[in-house]
Amino acid sequence: MYIKAKKSLGQNFLIDREVLEKIVSITNITGKEVLEIGPGSGNLTTYIMKQKPSKLYVVEKDDDLAIVLKEKFDNEIEIINDDILKVSEDKISNQKLSVFGNLPYNISTEILSKWILNIGSNFWFENLILMFQKEVADRIISKFNSSKYGRLSILSSWKLNVEKIIDIKPQSFSPRPKIDSSLLLFTPKKKFFKLKDPKNLEKITRIFFSQRRKMLKKPFNQVFANGRDVAEKFGIDLNLRPQNLEPETYFKLIKEYEDLRG
Ligand SMILES: C[S@@+](CC[C@H](N)C(=O)[O-])C[C@H]1O[C@@H](n2cnc3c(N)ncnc32)[C@H](O)[C@@H]1O
Numbered sequence: 701m702y703i704k705a706k707k708s709l710g711q712n713f714l715i716d717r718e719v720l721e722k723i724v725s726i727t728n729i730t731g732k733e734v735l736e737i738g739p740g741s742g743n744l745t746t747y748i749m750k751q752k753p754s755k756l757y758v759v760e761k762d763d764d765l766a767i768v769l770k771e772k773f774d775n776e777i778e779i780i781n782d783d784i785l786k787v788s789e790d791k792i793s794n795q796k797l798s799v800f801g802n803l804p805y806n807i808s809t810e811i812l813s814k815w816i817l818n819i820g821s822n823f824w825f826e827n828l829i830l831m832f833q834k835e836v837a838d839r840i841i842s843k844f845n846s847s848k849y850g851r852l853s854i855l856s857s858w859k860l861n862v863e864k865i866i867d868i869k870p871q872s873f874s875p876r877p878k879i880d881s882s883l884l885l886f887t888p889k890k891k892f893f894k895l896k897d898p899k900n901l902e903k904i905t906r907i908f909f910s911q912r913r914k915m916l917k918k919p920f921n922q923v924f925a926n927g928r929d930v931a932e933k934f935g936i937d938l939n940l941r942p943q944n945l946e947p948e949t950y951f952k953l954i955k956e957y958e959d960l961r962g
Pocket residue numbers: 709710711712713714715737738739740741742743744759760761762765782783784785802803804807
């Protein structure tokens with residue numbers, strides 16, 4: 701069946717066999733429950749099935765592709781024809797899932813942020829293998845003191861270990877996207893900083909990084925009534941810039957913000 705890719709849904713289908721094989725060999729999924737997001741016409745789905753997972757759930761928003769998948773895989777997989785942003789990820793299964801996602805670039809960071817902010821102390825997944833625009837992946841994995849370091853790196857490193865697996869060229873897809881992609885592997889951290897409300901992490905990092913070239917003095921005074929005292933307590937030089945503080949320091953500052961607000 702001929703499938704016309706819909707630009708609005710970011711449909712670039714992976715056609716590179718080597719890359720498809722690589723993706724399913726990153727973790728052992730044999731006998732495990734797997735979730736694939738944005739399966740499209742089922743290219744990666746076929747490779748996942750070859751590994752014999754105990755169950756495969758797929759979430760595909762496109763009604764036409766959901767029909768294609770039903771014809772191709774019938775009852776071998778469970779098709780959830782919905783928008784992943786509307787699905788309660790932790791209700792899909794009561795087992796921990798291995799997740800694969802090759803989502804449109806414009807929603808991949810939104811979904812990652814949503815998942816991290818929603819995780820309580822119980823992770824609903826064993827690992828996430830997600831594709832991003834290379835430039836976004838580089839921001840996620842960047843370390844402090846680098847120009848790419850920012851909110852996404854801090855948020856991801858709060859609860860997850862992140863590792864780049866491969867960069868993928870446009871010619872591995874059909875139709876070809878204009879940009880390079882990267883595949884990242886995320887695994888849950890056993891220990892992470894406890895915060896009262898994850899929204900404060902979003903709020904504080906937004907304040908700091910919306911003025912990333914400014915010295916820390918400015919955001920400190922915006923966040924704290926006594927910015928200078930807080931900086932002194934944590935031994936922070938207010939002449940530094942937001943990119944010079946490591947994630948752990950941000951978590952401590954957010955906790956201080958929460959404690960001061962009671
Ligand atoms: C980049 S394509 C990847 C397709 C397939 N995984 C492959 O590699 O050949 C993105 C897929 O995500 C689907 N999609 C787009 N937005 C979605 C959403 N909000 N929820 C679920 N699926 C979505 C698209 O219809 C498309 O099938």
